[in-house]
Amino acid sequence: MPTLQLAELTHANRPAQLPLLSKLADILATSPAVTHLLVRGSLAHGTADRLSDVDFVVGVHDAQLPAFAEALDDLMSVEAGALFPGWRDTIVADLGGVGLVFLVPDDGRLQQIDLYLAPASRVPDLQASIATASLLDRQPAPVELDKVVVAECFAVEFSSRPRTCTELVIEHLVLAVLLHKRIKRGQRFVAYSEWHRLHTATKDLIKAALAPTSRFWGWYQLSEEIAVTPIGRACVSDLNAAISGPAVPLAADVNAAIERMLALVERVCPEALDGLRDGVDAYRAYQELV
Incomplete structure (x- = not known):
């Protein structure tokens, strides 16, 4: 288990959500499919208030993105206590991956958890385009083109799937x-x-x-x-x-x-x-x- 880089974020901004953020980071980092954990939004900017959501970009090995996304509901339910399966986020900008929102009880209230699953091959471009604070950086081996295509096709199909x-x-x-x-x-x-x-x-x-x-x-x-x-x-x-x-x-x-x-x-x-x-x-x- 790599050491999550929480110290700098904690020093710059001591949000009330930090214990939950740390818990979720530990849960997500246990998966070998996860290559990056990036905090974004108000927690990354140092402007969080008690209502702020916990907003992660989760880099995932391109070839493993479909399996990780399909297993995420169970992971968040069992390990994080999410009340419901993730909502496919229709508000978040398209960054080449898929966005999911979970509702997790924390400290007497429901906390909104935004997880954006991004193929590892897209993470460098993503980091250059949006402000993030890095908690985990496990650089994967070079990704073969066919694996990039797998991730791209999955993201399109996942987001366009008719809602039940x-x-x-x-x-x-x-x-x-x-x-x-x-x-x-x-x-x-x-x-x-x-x-x-x-x-x-x-x-x-x-x-x-x-x-x-x-x-x-x-x-x-x-x-x-x-x-x-x-x-x-x-x-x-x-x-x-x-x-x-x-x-x-x-x-x-x-x-x-x-x-x-x-x-x-x-x-x-x-x-x-x-x-x-x-x-x-x-x-x-x-x-x-x-």
């Missing part, structure tokens, strides 16, 4: 945590954007459950396609209630949206909650503390 109802439930829960942070910080413009993303996730959930082979893109033809059964009409009514709320939500609006979504799921695709119910109960308990 279960994944869309998790998307709602992650976005709600993000929204609570924006509201507390007074970040109205970002809250507006993420509130719209939450509504879009509700729309996508309804379509995934009731019209998985829909030929229509985005928000088109929802009433004509969905509201043709009693359940469909109830879902469209839920969606109308969602988009009729304020443009910038309060914390109570976010919590109400999550409860509305969970009731909708129980109605149209209760199997999406299989394996998530204990996590949802814990999530509700933590959100009561927000």
Whole structure:
């Protein structure tokens, strides 16, 4: 096990998240597939507050990226205590890899953990383009071109894979945590954007459950396609209630949206909650503390 380079980061910035960051770094560094651990975001810049997320770039041997990504949910659940499988991050910039967000209980609250898995061959360019603090640097042997192609193809396929109802439930829960942070910080413009993303996730959930082979893109033809059964009409009514709320939500609006979504799921695709119910109960308990 290599020594993780935490001293410089600790000296420059003593964030409350440091114990969790150190724990996660140890967990990730145990895998021989991991070549680099880079901290980015406010923890790397020295501007973190108590609401800041823990944001890692994880360099992974190109050939092992698919296997590592597929095993990450189990690793984060068993070793880090994540409540849910990782959400495929649709907000993070495309850096040639795949982004995942986990919700991990820590010190009485839910902590957002952003993990960006980058092929090892892309890490030097990535380090040149974004500000990071390096915790681990295990330079791999030169990567063969066919292994680079494996990683590139996996990243494209992974990010474009259609989302299941279960994944869309998790998307709602992650976005709600993000929204609570924006509201507390007074970040109205970002809250507006993420509130719209939450509504879009509700729309996508309804379509995934009731019209998985829909030929229509985005928000088109929802009433004509969905509201043709009693359940469909109830879902469209839920969606109308969602988009009729304020443009910038309060914390109570976010919590109400999550409860509305969970009731909708129980109605149209209760199997999406299989394996998530204990996590949802814990999530509700933590959100009561927000």
